[in-house]
Amino acid sequence: MSAGRIVINHATVRETADMVAFARLCAERGLDTVSIWGSEIDKVGEKAARAALEETGLKVSGYNRVGPFEPQFLDRARFELERAARFGADHVLVFTGGLASGDRDLAACRRRHEDVIGSLLDLARDVGITLALEPLHPMLVGDRTTLASLSHANALCDALGEGVGIVIDVHHVWWDERLGAEIARAGQARRIVGYHVNDWLVPTRHLLRDRGMMGDGVIDLAGVTRMVRDAGFAGPIEVEIFSDDWARRSAAEVIDLSIARCAAIFGGALAA
């Protein structure tokens, strides 16, 4: 197994490992790439965070994130995009946020957010970094996103042109009857820039913090991965688990189990 094709997203273990510890744990296990968070860089300082990556030779896949889209958001966004570029990130995740307090006009909010993404793309092109649209689960519409389907993300990318791509997270899109068609469509346009795995637990006890470890839930992970590979995405498989349960375990244990589960479930697809 080429562990190098697995990326751990720092959010998976951030409760028990700061960014420096996280980088060392990944490097010790032969991983060559990580996905990182601006909020975690803030905690250790940019100097220490960059030193940790240089010392370990780790590359950066996803940088989280720009958003939510609040007033004066674009000033902060430029800072995040430039910092992502300093870390050599492959792409920056866009997080729209949801409806403002008291607002119930979702369609209008969605249109405003689409306009903001357009402005953000201008900034990202300036900085020379790819924007990544990640449709979130429909249960997160309201407070966390207005972008809740691959169809919407694909349509938005069609409209926006170069410099924007899509991150597919199984947790958010696995339920969709259009899944195969929309993954194929994204692949056709060569716009898949990331692929996140975890699992959907039955029952799921919390809308945000009850994702499962790969294999513990009901998602056909091998099947979805086949769709993503068949669509031409050759990048790494990224583990992103937001979970109160897994957050309590040691980072080393969670990373080791993630790698073992990926090897068992994805096998050859890891080395695509």
Place this chain on the structure above:
Amino acid sequence: MSAGRIVINHATVRETADMVAFARLCAERGLDTVSIWGSEIDKVGEKAARAALEETGLKVSGYNRVGPFEPQFLDRARFELERAARFGADHVLVFTGGLASGDRDLAACRRRHEDVIGSLLDLARDVGITLALEPLHPMLVGDRTTLASLSHANALCDALGEGVGIVIDVHHVWWDERLGAEIARAGQARRIVGYHVNDWLVPTRHLLRDRGMMGDGVIDLAGVTRMVRDAGFAGPIEVEIFSDDWARRSAAEVIDLSIARCAAIFGGALAA
């Protein structure tokens, strides 16, 4: 305000009022129609349940439900459909259920469920009652449904022909960027047979039992109702709230508040 255009779904108050008490509470408030549950009929017995409706003159809109689709399900389904007909129900809600334990092939499960709905429709035509497909929220795919969008419900109705309609519940579909288009499509085909209201709370703390009272959440209820009316649906507005919080209050209080909120939010749309 014509309270007669409001229907309370018994599930909203079933923790504190059995079917007999529920019927009396609704009739006392001038409502002329209710939506009922086979499981609640079982608790008081069919004789008492029918007597309560006859005594109050209440009609039945929705009968819940046929499903989940388990082995030998069709035998039970015939019983439910015949009982719904005895209660003079306008339509019977279809509840597919989710993946069987250990099954991860959602696409195949969906196809099987579509076939079962086809068989169910044959039964329903025999009995002379309308089947109602109600797409549930995508967060309920896995354990409770494989039908999670209005688009899918519309496509299925297109394929099935006469005798099947759609129930639109705001909680399940409000997030969808295709909402307006799919409501219009359902209206065009004259297949909307029910319209359920409640609200989406921010935060929502439980996937099943944390729906809000109309006005307490972020759904543009007046706006969605306009879409439904513009699509030609002239039936009643049905209150269906699954909520641990509201289940603790007295049935009378919940029904009174539901009627007051409907009057305030829907106004003229109640009498469409």
